[in-house]
Amino acid sequence: MSHDHTHDHTDYQPDIEDFPFTDRMVMTQAIAELIVEKGICTADELRQQIELMDSKEPALGARLVAKTWVDPEFKSRVLEDCAKAAAEIGIDIGDIPIKAIENTEDVHNVVVCTLCSCYPRMLIGLPPDWYKSRAYRSRAVKEPRKVLEEFGTHIPDNVEVRVHDSTADLRYLVLPARPDGTADWDERKLAQLITRDSMVGVTPAKSPDDT
Amino acid sequence: MTALRYSPGDKVQVREAYPPGHVRTPHFVRGCTGEVQEIAGVFPNPEELAYGRDGLPSVPLYRVVFKQSEVWDGYEGPAADTVVIDLYEHWLEPRT
Numbered sequence: 001m002s003h004d005h006t007h008d009h010t011d012y013q014p015d016i017e018d019f020p021f022t023d024r025m026v027m028t029q030a031i032a033e034l035i036v037e038k039g040i041c042t043a044d045e046l047r048q049q050i051e052l053m054d055s056k057e058p059a060l061g062a063r064l065v066a067k068t069w070v071d072p073e074f075k076s077r078v079l080e081d082c083a084k085a086a087a088e089i090g091i092d093i094g095d096i097p098i099k100a101i102e103n104t105e106d107v108h109n110v111v112v113c114t115l116c117s118c119y120p121r122m123l124i125g126l127p128p129d130w131y132k133s134r135a136y137r138s139r140a141v142k143e144p145r146k147v148l149e150e151f152g153t154h155i156p157d158n159v160e161v162r163v164h165d166s167t168a169d170l171r172y173l174v175l176p177a178r179p180d181g182t183a184d185w186d187e188r189k190l191a192q193l194i195t196r197d198s199m200v201g202v203t204p205a206k207s208p209d210d211t
Numbered sequence: 212m213t214a215l216r217y218s219p220g221d222k223v224q225v226r227e228a229y230p231p232g233h234v235r236t237p238h239f240v241r242g243c244t245g246e247v248q249e250i251a252g253v254f255p256n257p258e259e260l261a262y263g264r265d266g267l268p269s270v271p272l273y274r275v276v277f278k279q280s281e282v283w284d285g286y287e288g289p290a291a292d293t294v295v296i297d298l299y300e301h302w303l304e305p306r307t
Contacts, residue, residue: 097251097252099251114237114239115235115237141237141239141294142239142283142286143287143288144288144292145287145288145292146287157288157289158289160289160291160292160293161288161289161292161293162276162292162293162294162295163279163293163294163295164294164295165237165294165295165296165297166297167235167236167237167296167297167298168235168251168254168257168272168297168298168299169251169252169254169257169272169297170251170252170272170274170297
């Protein structure tokens with residue numbers, strides 16, 4: 001096939017210099033170049049989107065969850081419409097709907113995307129590698145209690161384990177239960193107990209003894 | 212406005228179909244019977260969007276809850292354990 005298009009590939013500066021490109025990295029790069037070349041968006045818009053994604057972190061979700069612990073009406077609004085409630089405290093979760101699901105005395109929720117790796121990125125940042133692994137994606141749905149045990153989380157048999165498979169247009173954020181012994185804590189202090197993993201549902205929130 | 216075929220509480224069975232291409236219904240749940248928990252909204256059909264088409268008309272998306280013991284032979288956890296899967300209307304059939 002002739003190489004007759006005109007732009008120059010030689011000035012490309014790889015993100016990682018120490019390793020050879022894998023096939024997937026080449027494919028990703030090729031798609032990025034095509035998107036720019038076809039004028040779907042500019043290179044700078046692509047960069048901005050990556051920058052925006054990288055700016056999201058679990059602290060955002062933790063701030064939201066901490067407020068649900070101290071403000072039951074806010075919690076109702078989060079459960080009803082997470083995007084709208086997040087906007088109240090200055091968090092923009094973007095266009096993809098996120099549904100908050102609440103852990104209770106009777107139900108422990110855990111999230112997986114068995115088909116790919118859907119994740120509430122706008123509230124807790126990029127997913128950890130284990131969330132994207134085939135092992136987690138296949139086992140979390142089939143033997144959730146065993147997987148939870150491997151995270152150090154034991155759910156008693158009288159509590160329902162409910163797995164949420166985000167196969168479609170929604171993303172899920174678990175609202176972990178507020179730990180005992182935190183009655184006089186303010187939101188800022190409470191937020192320190194709310195980890196990324198607790199918002200995926202593989203662990204509870206940290207206990208006050210852990211801080 | 213898209214008319215909704217199912218309401219919360221309705222029993223539904225996932226179609227036991229294996230079409231080629233981009234589908235959003237996990238294999239493990241096909242043929243299983245569950246209950247509509249809630250209506251998640253109406254979305255352009257991702258199985259069409261995947262091919263660069265417009266995904267219209269949009270399709271209702273349901274959160275369907277299944278007993279784990281219905282989905283997996285020999286599920287080891289308690290009988291009350293469940294899995295909730297987001298499924299588009301065209302993958303569901305009524306079950307009485």
